Amino acid sequence: MNQLGIEYEMDIYKTLLGHEGKHVEPLVKSAEEVYRYLFGEKLTPEVPNRASIWTDTNVYNELGIPTIKIGPRGRRIGPRNEEIEINEMVNAAKLYALIALDICSRARS
Secondary structure, eight states: OGGGTOOOOOOOOOOOOOOOOOSOHHHHHHHHHHHHHHHSSOOOOOOGGGOOSOOTHHHHHHTTOOOOOOOOOOEEEETTEEEOOHHHHHHHHHHHHHHHHHHHTSOOO
C-alpha cells in the first residue's frame, strides 16, 4: 500500500477459539434449498474426520456475524492439501451465487 501512495491503518487480529454460530438458521435453510435445487439431493454434513473445529468462520461467529461453512469437497492428498476437480469449483461458484442471491433478496426487518 505504501508503494501505491495509499494511506492505511491495519489492525492485527488473531483468534484461536472455536465459536458456535448463532442465528445461522436462515443461512442453513438457504444452503439446503439451493443445494437441493442445483444438485437434486439433500445437503449432508461433512464427516467428523474431515470437519475441523478451526475455520475462518470462527472469526465472524466470534464477532456475532452469522456464518456457515460450505464448500467443494476435494480429495485429500496430504495433511493440509486437497485436490479439487474444476467441475466441483464451478458447482461451488453456482452454489455461492444462488445463496447470496437468495439471502440478499429477502426483506429486511
